[in-house]
Amino acid sequence: MKANLIALGLLVFALLMQSALSLFLPISAYMDLPLVVATWFALSRGEILGMVGGSLSGWLSEALFGRGIKGVSGLIRLILGFALGLLGSRFLITSALARFSLLLTVTVVDTRAFEWIAPAFGMSPLQYSPVAMTIRGSINATVGLVLFALFERPRRRPA
Amino acid sequence: MDSLVPRARNETLSPRRAWMWLLAFLILHLVAISRQVDVQGVSLFERTVRSVVSPLQNMVTSFADGVVGGWNSVVGLRSVDAENGRLRNRLRDAELQLLSQRAAVEENGRLRAMLALKPRLPMTTLLADVVARNASPWFKTISIDKGSDQGVFHGATVLAPSGVLGRVLAVSPNSANVQLLVDRDSGAAVLTERGRVDGVVSGFQDEADGSPLLLMKYVPSLALVNPGEVVVTSGLDQLFEKGLVVGTVLRVAEPVGLFKDVWVRPSASPAFAEQVFVSLAPRNMDVLPLQ
Numbered sequence: 251m252k253a254n255l256i257a258l259g260l261l262v263f264a265l266l267m268q269s270a271l272s273l274f275l276p277i278s279a280y281m282d283l284p285l286v287v288a289t290w291f292a293l294s295r296g297e298i299l300g301m302v303g304g305s306l307s308g309w310l311s312e313a314l315f316g317r318g319i320k321g322v323s324g325l326i327r328l329i330l331g332f333a334l335g336l337l338g339s340r341f342l343i344t345s346a347l348a349r350f351s352l353l354l355t356v357t358v359v360d361t362r363a364f365e366w367i368a369p370a371f372g373m374s375p376l377q378y379s380p381v382a383m384t385i386r387g388s389i390n391a392t393v394g395l396v397l398f399a400l401f402e403r404p405r406r407r408p409a
Numbered sequence: 410m411d412s413l414v415p416r417a418r419n420e421t422l423s424p425r426r427a428w429m430w431l432l433a434f435l436i437l438h439l440v441a442i443s444r445q446v447d448v449q450g451v452s453l454f455e456r457t458v459r460s461v462v463s464p465l466q467n468m469v470t471s472f473a474d475g476v477v478g479g480w481n482s483v484v485g486l487r488s489v490d491a492e493n494g495r496l497r498n499r500l501r502d503a504e505l506q507l508l509s510q511r512a513a514v515e516e517n518g519r520l521r522a523m524l525a526l527k528p529r530l531p532m533t534t535l536l537a538d539v540v541a542r543n544a545s546p547w548f549k550t551i552s553i554d555k556g557s558d559q560g561v562f563h564g565a566t567v568l569a570p571s572g573v574l575g576r577v578l579a580v581s582p583n584s585a586n587v588q589l590l591v592d593r594d595s596g597a598a599v600l601t602e603r604g605r606v607d608g609v610v611s612g613f614q615d616e617a618d619g620s621p622l623l624l625m626k627y628v629p630s631l632a633l634v635n636p637g638e639v640v641v642t643s644g645l646d647q648l649f650e651k652g653l654v655v656g657t658v659l660r661v662a663e664p665v666g667l668f669k670d671v672w673v674r675p676s677a678s679p680a681f682a683e684q685v686f687v688s689l690a691p692r693n694m695d696v697l698p699l700q
Contacts, residue, residue, distance in 0.1 A: 262462075269466050269541030269552065270473040276680055282546055297427045301434050313458040314466075314552065315545035317578050317588055320455060321442040328438060332431045364547055371442070374593040375547030376614065386546070 254299060257291050260401075261303060265310055280386045282357065284311050285327070286394040289356050290401055292331040293338035300338070304331025318373040326363045330356060346395055353391035358383060459581035463540075466584070467554055470540045532650055534568065534686035535559060540584070542679060549592035549612060549621065551575075551679060555687060556583045564648065566688040572654035572676035573597070573642060574685055585687075589679050590655065591621035598646035599625060599655050599673075602639040606632040610640070610655060610673055621679075623656055625671035630664030640673050650688075 264283035271278040284307035292300025308324030316323070334356070343349055361378055368375045378386060537559075541552040555561050557580045565577040567587045575589040588595050591612040600607045606628055613624035628634060638658045644651030654676050662670040 262465075265462070266465055266469040270469045272542040273470060273539065273683075274473065274477055279546065298430055301431065305434065305438070310458060310462075311545060313455045314462060315541065315548065315550055315586070317548055317550060317586065317592075317594070319442060319445045321438055321445070325435070325438045325442065328434055329431075332427070332434075336427070361546065368547070373547075376549070376593065378546075 254295065257287075257295065257299075257303065258306075261287050261291065261307055262310070265307075265314065268311075269314070277389070280382075280389045281393055282360075282386075282390055283393070284308075285357065285360055286353065286390060286397055288327060288331060289334055289353060289394065290398055292334035293343065294401075295335065296339045297332050297335035300331035300335025301328050302331070304328050304334075318368075319371040322367055322371055322373075323360075323364055326360055326367065330360060349395055349398060350391045353394040354387040357387040357390040361386065455579065456581050459579075459584055459586075463552075463554070463556075463581065463584035466540050466552070470538075532566070532688040534688055535561065537561075537585075537685055537687050539682055539685060542682070549589040549595075549679065550578070551587045551589065551682070551685075553585050553587060553685060553687065554583065556581050556585050558582045560689045561585045561687050562689075566649050566653070568653065568686040568688070569677035569679075569682050570686075571678075572656065573649060574677045574679060574682060576648060577687065587685075589621075590623060590677075591675055591679065596646070597649050597655065598643045599640050600643040601634055601658065602641050604633050604635075604638065606634055607643060607645070608671065609646075613672070615672075621675065622659065623673040623675055625658075625673050626668065628669050628671050630667055630669045632669075634658055634661050634671050636660055 261284060264287040268278065268281070268283045271281070271283075288300075288303045288307040291303035295303070304327035305324045308327035309321060312320045312323050334352075337343070343352060361383060365375055365377055535555060537553040537555040539551050540554050551574075553561075553567070561577055561580055563577060563580055565585075567574045567576060573590055575587045575592070575595060577585045578588040579586040589612070590597060590610065593612045596609055596611045598607070599610050608625040608628045610623040610625045613622045614620070615622050623640075625640065636658050640655045640658060642649040642651055642653045642655060656673040656675040659672040659674045662672070
């Protein structure tokens with residue numbers, strides 16, 4: 251329970267950091283901290299919490315920074331959270347290369363799915379060119395690698 | 410392949426149950442999304458999230474601002490002495506200029522009074538801090554730290570010193586979300602200042618470098634529009650007051666049929682806006698209450 255609350259707290263913190271960074275680092279527009287945290291959440295906590303984390307990250311991001319109908323990103327991340335939870339509950343994904351590829355794929359799927367579904371709800375989101383998409387995915391994956399290592403840092407136990 | 414190690418599951422959740430949960434969540438989401446269709450204004454969920462998160466957002470932004478400001482101060486101290494000398498010289502020059510310009514200002518005031526000119530800004534405004542900028546990967550929006558409690562209303566014009574930035578799209582008591590003019594879904598009726606050619610601008614991304622531009626549509630193919638010309642709001646859309654600077658013409662496309670496209674470089678850059686002006690009750694428009 252405590253670990254889940256911490257993970258949820260991290261999700262809200264990621265959202266706040268995303269908004270604060272947007273003021274000082276223009277490149278942070280390419281970064282999606284809530285998505286990275288939701289990915290880690292799903293991989294480490296399984297399907298149900300993966301769905302909750304993914305869905306929350308989408309809904310909160312949209313409620314704060316989106317416009318038009320809310321919940322499309324939540325819906326996409328719900329499915330992504332489920333898939334990642336399923337993957338995470340069956341495999342331990344440990345190597346940097348596998349994690350990088352996974353985060354890159356998650357970013358591309360999340361972005362392209364939103365670009366594809368959002369027009370059905372009357373929204374015209376930014377369309378990322380393949381180059382911009384690769385940059386976005388790579389930045390997210392790199393940030394994700396660092397954050398994953400940070401989250402999984404072994405805790406010191408008293409001797 | 411040791412990077413993908415099969416995991417022994419501690420908490421067992423049967424595949425069937427997992428899929429049932431997914432189905433339940435999916436239905437819940439679809440209901441939540443479909444309930445928003447044809448509902449105007451800000452939903453209760455959005456208002457609650459904004460009310461809860463905006464104080465935290467302000468706190469984090471102020472903290473980060475403080476850290477960056479502190480760091481800049483430390484770094485800036487190194488060059489402060491040389492800059493001090495330069496500024497003293499400039500101040501001396503400015504004082505001389507001020508003396509000669511004071512007379513011109515007084516004369517200007519007299520002439521203005523004689524002609525009964527209105528103040529330059531056609532509305533009362535409120536100063537707001539930007540607390541988040543382009544934080545969503547898909548939309549061009551900013552968040553500001555003023556909301557309905559301070560008089561900000563849905564549809565209020567948001568200005569930077571150099572021109573129009575956008576308009577308020579969602580308001581909560583102490584924060585508001587601003588849709589930038591460079592967003593793909595935005596739109597404003599404009600005209601060129603010199604040629605008085607009408608058109609509508611909306612957000613567009615430069616294919617060359619990805620920078621945000623404005624695309625001016627519905628410009629008659631015979632109309633004379635030149636690069637460098639200033640584009641201002643025409644007020645015909647009833648969204649923006651007339652005469653606010655929008656940008657300058659960057660390039661004009663070859664006419665296709667009856668119209669031609671004109672690319673406009675926005676004068677107000679959202680990437681550098683730290684403080685913005687938000688119009689309060691507009692002078693010439695009826696204020697519609699939010700809901």
